[in-house]
Amino acid sequence: MSCKRLATATCLFCLTGAPMAAQEAGTVEEAEPAYQDVIIVTGRAEELYRVRETTSGKLPTEPLASSQAITVITEDLIHDQGARTAQDLYRNISGVSVFSYAGVTARGFRQEENFYDGLRGDPYSGFSVPQTFNIERVEFLKGPAGMLYGQTAPGGLFNYVSKKPEFERSVELRGVVGNRERYGGSIEATGPITDDLAFRAGAFYEDSDDFRWNADEETLILEAALKKTFDLGAFTVQATHYDIDLGGNRLRGVPTDDEGNFIADRRWNHNEASDFLTLDSNVLQTILELSPSESLSLDFRARYIDAEESQEYHEPRGLFDSDGDGEVDSSIREFRDQFRTYESLSLGTNAIWSADLGPVDNRVLAGMDYYTDDGTLNYYRARGTTTETPGLPTPLRLEDPNYGETDPSTYDLSYIYPDDRPTSARRAGFYLLEEATLGPLVMVVGGRYDDYKDEMQGNSYDGDAWTWRAGLTYRVTEEFSFFGQYATSFEPQGIAEQDPLAGGPFDPLTGDIYEAGIKTALLDGAVQSSLSVYQIKRENVLQSDPAGDPGGDGVDDFVAFGEVTSKGIDADLSADLTPDWVLVVNYAYNDTKITKDNGGGGFSLNVGDRFPNAPKHQLGFWTRYQFRPLGLAVALGGDYVSERRSISDQRVKPYFVFDGSIIYSYEDWEVMLRVDNIFDKTYASSGFIDRTGHFPGRPRTAFVELSRHF
Template sequence: MSFRIGTSALALAVGLIGAAPVMAQSTAQDQVSASEVDSGDGEGEQIIVTGRAQKLYRVEQTSAGKLPTEPLLSSQNIAVITQELIQDQGARDAQDIYRNISGVSFFSYAGVTARGFRQEEIFFDGLRGDPYAGFAVPQLFNLERVEFLKGPAGMLYGPGAPGGLFNYVTKKPDASAFKAELRGIVGNADRYGGSGEVNAPLGSGFTARGGLFYEDRGLFRFNASSRTLIADGGLAFDPGPVKIILQATQYDQELDANRLRGVPTDNAGNFLASRRWNHNEPSDFLNLNSTVFQGRIEAEPLAGLKIDATLRYNDATEVQQYHEPRGLFDSNRDGIVDATTREFRDQRRDEESWSMGANAVYGFAISQTVSNRVLLGFDHYTGKEVFAGRSLRGRTAPATGLPGPLSLLNPVYGQSNPATYNLGPFSVTSTDSRRTGFYVLDELTVGPLILVGGIRRDSFRDNANGIVFEDEKTTYRAGAVYRITDEISLFGQYATSFEPQDPSAQNPLAGGPFAPTAGDIIEGGIKTALMGGRIQSSLSAYRIRRENLLQADSRGDFGNDGVDDFTTFGEVTSKGIEFDLAADITPNWVLTVAYAYNNTRVTGDNGGGGITNRVGNRFANAPQHQLGFWTRYQIPSLGLAAAFGGDYVAEQLSLSGQRVQPYMIFDASLIYETGPIRAMLRVDNLFDKTYAVSGFIDRTGHFPGEPRSVFLEIGYRF
């Protein structure tokens, strides 16, 4: 498994069925689930064996649907990446875990392609407000798990893309026991770092948790490196029946020679430069500083009634100076493109947001075979972003006070000094956003049949440099589960979503304001957990339709006001099939296999084109096929486990229509665990394959996958 941006389908059964590879240390509890049951005839005991595929890296309930539900009883597809899986893979940031979610692949930075649609928004603990402003990639140190709710989620979360939604669940104080752990890591490319965490019940209902993470590593692109510091703490007070949780987190990240674009390619997808090529100077940087405070109240005032409310504040600043590739050219006129002009960009993003949300869940039995649960909730978000930027474009030849060109084949850094550039004043834009939603969801269980229905009403307002747009929208969800047996269930759902047009596109001179895009999904399938969970599978088919897409008006400047017009006539349809399997080949050997097929096409437009991310009739970075496998064998007597995985991603197209070649990469790890000590030796991109994970525009190229890398991580638990 490649840890940076490599695989997108390893251990994929974790997604829909919550399974993943086994841990190295074997105990009797791992192999026996309950079980000593008196047979009543005096002839001995009955042992019920639970499969490792069911036990390991599997959550008993998912929360992204806001009604805690067992995966087998849910009408939704929710992928869950647990803390154990994050640690077992040595994952550090969000790009490291995309491979674990079928139907999700890398697009750029923290953005993904989800079931054919580009998706970038991230929720934390069910609320809007991403502390990673702009182009920083979320880190995983302070996360308990990552949940990805597949398909439109408008009824539960409000505005969002129809392909799915990430919800990052943060670590919180745990009153059950004292826990502490120290970890250190060393690797190639001058990689080193460490972390420490402690969780301590303090008595009288108080529990405290604290964590500190630091890592310094050289990135494989020329001049690029990363330094990340996260300080995280929490205090919980649980006298019962009310629980109060206070949290504070500080994020500091310094990325040298960033922001990183891709490496230029030809139309066949072959790199025109080394995969290590970097358009940035050594003095370029991207620095993030972000502070988060969060408070949460949980209560159970009555039997069957649970209430929670969360308030979150986020203040983030991202500052960056970088050289953007602006145009490829032939520097010596030999017919071969061998250099690029560059543009220097000096940017600052300040984001401040408040998020709040509350939920009440009431469950009750109507009869022995009929029960009901009702969810009532609301959420509110206000955010302000101030962007200040200035830029200066260079030429094909060095010139005083301008950014110089850079060779693709023999780049020489240090000849362009931003301190000498003739930069003008900053251009400042300010955007204020507000989102408010109220929703109700009902779940009725009648014997083996579960019926779910919900409705939500949203209001939203955007103010971009004085251009104001506000509107309201209603979204719906309906689902059903039929449990054929305790091990097999059929499921189906219909859900809708919407997403406001970009505030910058609401200019009345261009035909604005424009109504939001609209999306819906029809999905159905079968889930199993056979032989006590030793064989788990999920098969689903879906159709997602996205309408009201903003695109260029074929009539041009229809209003004769000097600004070309837009129109919101457009439709895109995504169809797909996902199959996941996790199986115990033996008590010590686990295999997971996953396959995803997706076909996303333009199914309606006005002839004017211009639909975002459209490449002809296809869409950028939307592979039609993904296949991943992960197998792990452990030797309990030695405390050892060996793992091997592979990931295949089919051909893609870049935003400029250039081919992104298919790739297959392999990874391996060796884990030793005994008592409180755990050590992992990890090799990513085992055969050092050169490949691209996704494509951008032709002047910036494709994002290269990481070369072979090795690291050793050692941890000690107290």
């Protein structure tokens, strides 16, 4: 911890000098170059949570002219909600709820992959949750998006847009203290160095205890960036370092019964105090933006990630009755010592050509992307039993857990992957999209070709796929439009499941969507809303072969026969009700069910059953009222998720939790009091499997943040 604090202090000291240098360089009046980030959303400060423009399909488009559903979480909303991680934001997106770690359920399907600035490659590889410190906004593109981004889950994808250098000088200091020994601070500075060169630098540090026993979290983020403008565009380079130390992790759930009741304290943790998860991740990103003419814009992007993740933790392996009274009271544990490396390179380029062809306004998008990653896994394991056995983990009681009775240094460990299990993945895609606007009609059609290859421990699998998108928007008036789309997606099957002895190789998972809806922007855009109805099908889901091992080769087979269908309705509203009162509310109805299987097993559920962790109803809202003469604002939010089923078909109870903020501003100072789970409700944020239980939601927490803007 001392090294991190020293690094933070050094960075803060260096940053405090940067504004002085920027100030001496003078004020820059030149505007930013005319280039749009991937899925860009631009909003005016006084509008807080609303947006005026999105890049529907990587093209900057007014929301009412888009045939896609995109939810944007602005920097103002992130700040007002006191959001520190991505999990704090999911309530703002209709059809999205927590699944595990950074993973979500999106329109009924599990989704775990995140994009940053339009590129594949996640610096929080593994089991860490993205932080919001250096994020300008979060965008969620709903439904299959294979034509735009290649391999993706059918429920949608997240794109995190990072903060960039600006030519307007700004410095912001923040400090935070809260319950569970939470404390931390950050500094961000941006501004001009010369007339055509701007910088951004930042540092974030926070330390706190988790509500789970033995668990805590320490995070350090350091960042620096430069932006150079020239006649044809701009060049930006960014470097970011992430250092995350999670004590008493990797966290699983709390054991529950089949009715969804916790059978241990929600603070119960299967890990010992000596367990940990650490992530050391370094990211280098460059963006070249060019505008050779008014009708043509180009961008070239690259991101390199080098990350290491180390874990030592106790995994729950099964519940049992230790004293024979008929009640489950203890958990078998397995100790895992794992070390992962992850190195990736992501490249992308887009070209947008615009031209008026008589009565038709025409835009063409052409692009390509390339992604490769290489990784290793060093894995040792010791699996315990129901009794105390020398050299193995001791079972853990559910009530009054017996921490400290076992010593990992004495375990008899087995080496699971003698060759460190090397893995690699390669993705390359090329796409073309045409948009034609004829009067009130906006028509888009596009296609993409992907080539992919996966390797693990000498085994390899490669293939290709085509994905498509077509959309139509009818702009009835400037305030009202109808839209519809058809789009597809694909996901290669896991390399571990492509073994020819198990029936492989298998075709990729595929998905498609039919969607239609209405969008409005009433009162000069002060009230934005959307309502959409959709159906998504996911096919080629792998299941166990009912015949077991029909080839007699000693390996049980799979068959690609499963189908899951998601039907639903999304409704979103963002409104400036008055100059001082804003409201964001969303509702989702979703019915995701297994609609086809192999007739003999493979799914833990049956045809007609709801898919795991897919709620039928979800509601989220956030409202903020400002008492302008007093410099005071109050805000209240709520998050409702209806009943679900876990992967093991246990009930996950519905919940409704409330949060609130009080914000006071005076000149350049601001203080915010934030309270989460105001009524301290005990609930499960999601379900998993029966041996690990449900993930418990956070109990009531509070913090105070003091900030000053220069």
